[in-house]
Amino acid sequence: MENKKKKKGAAALRLAVQIAVFALVFFITVSKWLAEKGITIPFASEASLHAVCPFGGVETLYRLVTTGMYVQKIHSSSLILAIISVVTALLFGAIFCGYICPFGAYQEWIGKLGAKLFPNKYNKVVPAKLDKALRYLRYVVLIMVIYNTAATAKLVFQNVDPYYALFNFFTNEVAVSAYIMLAAMSGLSLIVERPWCKYLCPYGALLGLFNKIRIFKLRRSKSTCINCKKCDKVCPMNIEVSSKEVISDLQCISCHKCTSEVSCPVKDTVTISVKKEGAAHES
Amino acid sequence: MKVKPQAAIIIVIAIFVAGIAFSSLSGLWKTQTTKEPAKYREEKLAEVYNPDDIRGSYSFSEISNLFKIPLKDLADAFGLSEAEAAKFKCKDLETKYSGSKYEIGTGSVKMFTAYYLGLPYTPSEDTYLPAAALKVLKDRGKPTAAQLEYVSNHLLQ
Numbered sequence: 168m169e170n171k172k173k174k175k176g177a178a179a180l181r182l183a184v185q186i187a188v189f190a191l192v193f194f195i196t197v198s199k200w201l202a203e204k205g206i207t208i209p210f211a212s213e214a215s216l217h218a219v220c221p222f223g224g225v226e227t228l229y230r231l232v233t234t235g236m237y238v239q240k241i242h243s244s245s246l247i248l249a250i251i252s253v254v255t256a257l258l259f260g261a262i263f264c265g266y267i268c269p270f271g272a273y274q275e276w277i278g279k280l281g282a283k284l285f286p287n288k289y290n291k292v293v294p295a296k297l298d299k300a301l302r303y304l305r306y307v308v309l310i311m312v313i314y315n316t317a318a319t320a321k322l323v324f325q326n327v328d329p330y331y332a333l334f335n336f337f338t339n340e341v342a343v344s345a346y347i348m349l350a351a352m353s354g355l356s357l358i359v360e361r362p363w364c365k366y367l368c369p370y371g372a373l374l375g376l377f378n379k380i381r382i383f384k385l386r387r388s389k390s391t392c393i394n395c396k397k398c399d400k401v402c403p404m405n406i407e408v409s410s411k412e413v414i415s416d417l418q419c420i421s422c423h424k425c426t427s428e429v430s431c432p433v434k435d436t437v438t439i440s441v442k443k444e445g446a447a448h449e450s
Numbered sequence: 451m452k453v454k455p456q457a458a459i460i461i462v463i464a465i466f467v468a469g470i471a472f473s474s475l476s477g478l479w480k481t482q483t484t485k486e487p488a489k490y491r492e493e494k495l496a497e498v499y500n501p502d503d504i505r506g507s508y509s510f511s512e513i514s515n516l517f518k519i520p521l522k523d524l525a526d527a528f529g530l531s532e533a534e535a536a537k538f539k540c541k542d543l544e545t546k547y548s549g550s551k552y553e554i555g556t557g558s559v560k561m562f563t564a565y566y567l568g569l570p571y572t573p574s575e576d577t578y579l580p581a582a583a584l585k586v587l588k589d590r591g592k593p594t595a596a597q598l599e600y601v602s603n604h605l606l607q
Contacts, residue, residue, distance in 0.1 A: 177455045184459055214481030236488045236503045239556060243473075243480040251469040255462045266459050267466075319574050320502075321557075339545075383453050423455035440452040 177428045181265075185272035192269045195219055196334045216334055217322065218242050221263070222370040224249025226324065229317035240322055256377035259439070260385070260415075264364060264371050265422035270330040271364055271371075274356040275403065281357035290360045290405065298405070301366045302418060309369035329353075329363060360403040364420060375417040383439050385414040385421070391436045398425035398437055408437065483507050487516065490569075501563040501571055506541030506556045513540075517563050523590050527562055527583035528554075552578035552606055565601060566591035578604045 198211035207213075217223050223245030227238040231246070252263045264271050282289040293301070315323045325331050325345065329352045332345035355362040364371050387398070389412060398408035404418040408425045423439070424430055431437040453461075473479040487503035489496060499516055510530070514521040525535035528543060540556040547554035557577040564571030565587055584601055587593050593601070 180456050180459060184463070218481035234488075234502070235491060236500070239506060242482065243478055247469060247473045247479060248466075251466055254469075255465055258465075259458050259462060262458065262462055266462065321574075383451075383458065421458075423458070426455055428455050438452055439455065439458055442451070 174429055177423065177426075181422065184266050185269070185275075188267050189269040189272050192216070192219065192334055196338075200335075200338055214244065215240065216331060217325075218244045219248065220245055220330075221248035221252045222324075223322070225370065225373060226312065226316045226322065229313065230320055236320075238316055238320055238322060240325075252374065253377070256374045256381065258382050260378040260381040260383075260419060260421045261371060261374035262421040263374055264368075264420035268330075268364075268371075270333060271361060271420065273333060274352065274361045274363060277353055277356035278360045278403075281360075285358055289358060290403075292358050298365075304366050305368055305372035308367055309372045312369050324369070360405075361420075365404060365418065371420070372417075375419070378415045378417055378419050378421075381415075383441055385419065385423075385425070386438055386440055386443060387412055387414065388436045388438070391433050393433055395432060397430050397432060401425060401430045412443075485512060485516075492570075495569070498569065501560045501567075501569060504540060504556060504560045504563060506539065508540050508559075510535040510538045510540075513559065513563060517567060519563065519566055520590075523566065523586050524559075524562075527580065527586040528559075529580055529582055547580070547606070550578075550606055552576065552604075554578055554580060554606060558583075561601075562587070565593040565597040568592035568594055568597070573600075573604075578606045581605050581607055 194211070195214055196216050198208045199213055199215050201208060202211075202213040217240040223238070223241040224247070227241040227246065230236060230238050237243070237246075255262055278289070312324045326342040327344050327348050329345060329349040332341045332349040335341050336346070336349075352363045359365070387408060392409070394409060396409045399406075401424040402408055403422060403424065404416070404420060406414060406416045406419055408414055414425070426437045426439065427434055470479060483505045485508070487499045487501070487505075490498050490500045501517065504513060508516075510524045510528075511521055513519065514524060521535055522532050524530075525532045528535075528538075529546075530538055540559045543558060544553065544555045553576060557573060558579050561571060561573045561577050562579055562583055563569075568591070579601055584598075584605055587598065587601060
């Protein structure tokens with residue numbers, strides 16, 4: 168009973184963080200929009216969505232190093248957030264995607280509806296081979312975005328960015344192509360969990376690389392695992408957790424749904440730790 | 451060393467809060483344009499503002515003050531009255547010229563400003579200027595011959 172409560176606590180904390188960040192980003196966008204119309208909300212900054220997006224820090228890197236200037240619409244805040252995200256990724260992998268990214272949360276919430284509407288097909292519709300190949304697409308997107316931003320010094324990604332379209336849908340600053348991408352990702356989220364994260368997100372692609380070198384690794388203890396495969400079933404990214412001892416998959420978003428504190432029914436079996444449990448004794 | 455998911459996210463949030471607080475206190479955290487463009491890196495132009503750092507949020511009067519270009523010249527080049535130009539922002543050009551074949555926007559203002567002052571600037575291939583800008587550059591600016599030729603081939607008729 169107490170264990171169930173603890174499990175609910177971990178999931179509730181994650182949801183609370185997701186809702187808080189989503190609300191904060193929405194508030195920032197609305198304050199900026201109102202400020203441009205001459206209405207200032209007390210204590211609210213006039214920061215734009217770009218100013219609080221860490222990916223902007225990645226996009227501007229080349230221009231900053233070569234000319235000392237930021238890409239249009241990007242400010243030092245984006246770069247600072249990008250650096251902080253890298254620090255957190257070095258510690259816990261792509262935890263930004265699993266807990267903080269508001270567009271990830273948005274897809275997840277639509278997915279909950281999809282799972283109810285299509286209980287048998289949800290997150291199982293893309294054939295395994297195609298799915299595997301498509302997952303490399305986000306690296307192509309990452310390279311294209313960085314190259315084109317460097318070449319033009321413009322935020323080219325904004326024209327197809329569903330995150331930007333979601334939070335600016337009420338402004339006149341969104342390109343039609345971004346609205347189309349948002350509609351496509353919203354629709355797809357009903358049958359595929361986090362389609363943007365899996366196949367297209369360039370920032371997730373970058374943060375995912377840190378899963379290979381993160382300090383606190385996600386580990387599965389072979390000795391206590393009962394092979395119930397619950398970890399596989401709950402993984403939003405379809406990672407086969409039950410077949411690994413260290414979950415360092417590039418796609419892992421560190422949502423911690425597979426851990427013993429959230430879904431795994433056996434205590435201390437899927438955990439976050441620096442060293443393998445008992446490694447000191449083994450060596 | 452083991453960490454629970456709850457602790458992991460609390461650590462992550464703490465890192466974000468501390469990072470933002472530290473950068474704010476040290477003056478590094480900027481979410482808006484400072485209204486002071488970067489200067490050229492070349493030694494010869496080290497004290498000169500670089501038009502390449504003009505932002506969409508800059509108004510024409512701010513550009514006029516920063517780069518010492520008469521507001522009237524900016525207004526004439528982009529088809530505005532002097533009164534309109536004072537508060538007109540670079541990014542508003544995209545709306546003004548929204549039906550055009552080529553985009554007229556912040557890039558166009560950068561190019562005009564640089565060429566008006568005869569400063570080095572490499573525009574992207576899709577940067578165009580309104581036709582009126584050529585006459586302003588020829589009559590009142592200091593563009594190089596190469597810059598004038600480039601503009602002649604990148605005019606929105």
